[in-house]
Amino acid sequence: MKTENRVWRLFGHILYLLFTLACILPFVLLVVSSFTDENVIVQNGFSFFPSEFSMAAYDYLWKGGSEIFSAYGITVFVTVFGTAISLIITSLLAYPISRGDYPVRNYMAFAVFFTMLFNGGLVPSYLMYTQLFDIKNTIWALIVPGLLMNGFNVMLMRTFFQTSIPMPVIESAKIDGAGEWRTFSSIVLPLSMPIMATIGLFQTIIYWNDWNNGMIYLTDSKLYGIQNLLNRILSDAQFLSSGDFGSYASELTSAAPVETVKMAIAVIGVIPILIAYPFFQKFYVKGIVVGSVKG
Numbered sequence: 001m002k003t004e005n006r007v008w009r010l011f012g013h014i015l016y017l018l019f020t021l022a023c024i025l026p027f028v029l030l031v032v033s034s035f036t037d038e039n040v041i042v043q044n045g046f047s048f049f050p051s052e053f054s055m056a057a058y059d060y061l062w063k064g065g066s067e068i069f070s071a072y073g074i075t076v077f078v079t080v081f082g083t084a085i086s087l088i089i090t091s092l093l094a095y096p097i098s099r100g101d102y103p104v105r106n107y108m109a110f111a112v113f114f115t116m117l118f119n120g121g122l123v124p125s126y127l128m129y130t131q132l133f134d135i136k137n138t139i140w141a142l143i144v145p146g147l148l149m150n151g152f153n154v155m156l157m158r159t160f161f162q163t164s165i166p167m168p169v170i171e172s173a174k175i176d177g178a179g180e181w182r183t184f185s186s187i188v189l190p191l192s193m194p195i196m197a198t199i200g201l202f203q204t205i206i207y208w209n210d211w212n213n214g215m216i217y218l219t220d221s222k223l224y225g226i227q228n229l230l231n232r233i234l235s236d237a238q239f240l241s242s243g244d245f246g247s248y249a250s251e252l253t254s255a256a257p258v259e260t261v262k263m264a265i266a267v268i269g270v271i272p273i274l275i276a277y278p279f280f281q282k283f284y285v286k287g288i289v290v291g292s293v294k295g
Helices: 002-034 038-044 056-062 065-098 105-117 122-132 151-164 167-175 180-188 190-209 212-217 226-241 246-254 258-292
Strands: none
Touching: 002 258, 038 258, 056 226, 056 258, 065 105, 065 151, 065 190, 065 226, 105 151, 122 212, 151 190, 167 180, 180 190, 190 258, 212 226, 226 258
């Protein structure tokens, strides 16, 4: 029996090692390719051990250095501010519908669940945000569409409140004279750090990687976040590489290492998330596991 257990344990370790390599190796290839000479990639394809390294892709991106720093600042602000406000809205909606003594909890829960199945589509959303909220070509165009909370996040947080916040604790707070706001802020939220960190990570990734809102609601490039700016740089590089410029074709094409620029853009976009993730990790698994268990 002990030998059989060791065999299964070894098999499990090998399997997990293979899964780990499957996740890590593509990222390693991404980073290595971003430092590879463009001609080497064109001739030999992508490789973990290229014959010639080059900083041309990052030099190309660095030419728009001031724009990149400005776009990073916009994205950081949108991500931090948007995530914080989104957490407040999500928790303020999830907490009431988690309480069994809330009269209209079932109707509100159904309304949230309905949004997970149906939505108005792009055209009504565009008309609402541009004509009713008037956020076109403002910083709010990158924030507001993500604030109207995700239904899945609301239901996940509601389940966490139901399964992890003991009702006797809430009842004891009432006996001590605490109102709903005091109970929520002083008792419920401190006990809900795992799910808050989990939903916060979800929202952080959504805001950081968002390019769709900028593409739809922004025409002023000064308001571009990092994803929209990098997407524009990539489009410019691909346009330059097409060579439709007459006598200037060769000079412009040489300044546009398209393949390596794609890799460099992906590296620049993902590094901040890699830095932020370890701070959320200790809460992430607990928040997902507890929040997904139906009470």
